[in-house]
Amino acid sequence: LDNSLKTHNTIEDVLTDSDGDGVSDFNEGLVGTNPNDRSSLSTRDSVIDVAFLYTQSFTADISRLNQPQPYIDDLISGVNNIYGDTSETGIQFRAVHYQELAYENPDANVSWNSVDHLMDQYGTPKKNQWAVSEKIRAMSGADLVVILDGQPGEDEYSGLAAGTVGSKGYFANNRQRTAVMHTTNFNEEESTLAHELGHVFGLAHGARQPGEGIFGWARGYGVDNEFATIMAYSGLYNMTPFTDLTKRFSNPRSMACEGLPCGVDKTDSENGADAVSALQATRYQVEAFAPTRPTLEVAFSDAAQRNVTMEAGAVKNNLVGFDDSFSCEDTVTVASTIRLAEEHVGLIGSAHVMVGAGALGVFAVNAQGVLEKMADTAVTADNLEALFAEASQGRTAPLRTVEMPIAIDALTAKAGLFESAQLAIYFGYTLADSDLIVMSKNPLSVEFNCL
Numbered sequence: 001l002d003n004s005l006k007t008h009n010t011i012e013d014v015l016t017d018s019d020g021d022g023v024s025d026f027n028e029g030l031v032g033t034n035p036n037d038r039s040s041l042s043t044r045d046s047v048i049d050v051a052f053l054y055t056q057s058f059t060a061d062i063s064r065l066n067q068p069q070p071y072i073d074d075l076i077s078g079v080n081n082i083y084g085d086t087s088e089t090g091i092q093f094r095a096v097h098y099q100e101l102a103y104e105n106p107d108a109n110v111s112w113n114s115v116d117h118l119m120d121q122y123g124t125p126k127k128n129q130w131a132v133s134e135k136i137r138a139m140s141g142a143d144l145v146v147i148l149d150g151q152p153g154e155d156e157y158s159g160l161a162a163g164t165v166g167s168k169g170y171f172a173n174n175r176q177r178t179a180v181m182h183t184t185n186f187n188e189e190e191s192t193l194a195h196e197l198g199h200v201f202g203l204a205h206g207a208r209q210p211g212e213g214i215f216g217w218a219r220g221y222g223v224d225n226e227f228a229t230i231m232a233y234s235g236l237y238n239m240t241p242f243t244d245l246t247k248r249f250s251n252p253r254s255m256a257c258e259g260l261p262c263g264v265d266k267t268d269s270e271n272g273a274d275a276v277s278a279l280q281a282t283r284y285q286v287e288a289f290a291p292t293r294p295t296l297e298v299a300f301s302d303a304a305q306r307n308v309t310m311e312a313g314a315v316k317n318n319l320v321g322f323d324d325s326f327s328c329e330d331t332v333t334v335a336s337t338i339r340l341a342e343e344h345v346g347l348i349g350s351a352h353v354m355v356g357a358g359a360l361g362v363f364a365v366n367a368q369g370v371l372e373k374m375a376d377t378a379v380t381a382d383n384l385e386a387l388f389a390e391a392s393q394g395r396t397a398p399l400r401t402v403e404m405p406i407a408i409d410a411l412t413a414k415a416g417l418f419e420s421a422q423l424a425i426y427f428g429y430t431l432a433d434s435d436l437i438v439m440s441k442n443p444l445s446v447e448f449n450c451l
Contacts (some may be wrong), residue, residue, distance in 0.1 A: 014169035014281055030284040045090050046283035049292060051097035051142035053133060057113055057150030059100060061183050069098050069401045078190030087249040089279040096337055097140035098402060112153025115160040115180040122147055123162060123178030135318040139335040141293035143286055144200060145178045152182040159192045161199035165212050171285045188242045191230060198231050201282050203275050206232030214282060217272030221250035221264060227257040231275055249275035290320045299441035301385050312336035312427055312444045328414040328450035334407040336427045340399055348432040350395040351403035354379060354387050356424040364391045365405060379424055388437045392430040403429055413448035420450045
């Protein structure tokens, strides 16, 4: 369901394709290929980074089945199947942040939350708790934010999303980038989230419901008693929701809908329904809502290789975009996402941040999330492992699929700690039983210029 859909003036032509390679001139400009050369073509999927926020109700309701991180990863996998192999949109989603919200239901007499209220709190620009979700989006490099809640109770909606309509494919306002949904069961949730994310990309419901999409033909489609695509309301076509007959986007070029076309050609001004073409036309813009956080090379104390990824970056004043040089007045946050080797998940250990500040010494983030000084020496290749080992003393717990240590949280250098300092920030985790240390091979560099 759309929320606060707003029409914007068309200021770009996003569909003209001069070289006929299937990617418009506008989109080729975004990905850096030549719009006049058919051989200059990007065939990669657009990867949309998503920050997942969730309520205490969500955590409680899924606790009988799973923990939030693996649950969300399974959900993303289902959504990616709908956007990928099933519909071939060229879009895949990637979870880059997981965090429980300190959200309290304003009505203490009900056990369920309203998705409309959650959207108003966290998804409405410059209102209420918008700054909370925007800070998370900025520091994680997320293009979109998804808020997950528990069981719907008496809520009218299972999900809600903000999107752009009537602009012929151009996102003049990329602040429409939040989706909210309830937890029901997995078979329903992957369809609900795929549907709500479709709205964020500018898709409307089917022709039997009011409202338009980012193009007139950017909508769902159905045939009575045969099928209904994921954006159309299945009940209006006498179809059972959340089945394989409803888990794809409209596409007139596909005959996978009970042997019938899954949409209507977009040249049909009255009946056109081609969500796949609309998604393919807008995906590069959504992918560019935020830059991807820098990737750090990973090193292991035993010199073996494992499947571990680390991303980290520094942002100022909660604005989207990563930098490495800041003024004394900037409020700086430095955060990371470490996706652990599968064999390390659940083992006893701890995640850490090590901040080398030159002559100021070495600082580490303690168990309370506060920077404290460890030593007067500089961080070197010779002492880095020992510093991580020292920081891990007394700090052990089961490691999660993803650890997200924050090095600096809303620090202003003029406060005095790192005034005019060049910081070398290392991220990593340790395993208690094996003494293994996993760490970034090279530091993230952050400089404060206060002179």
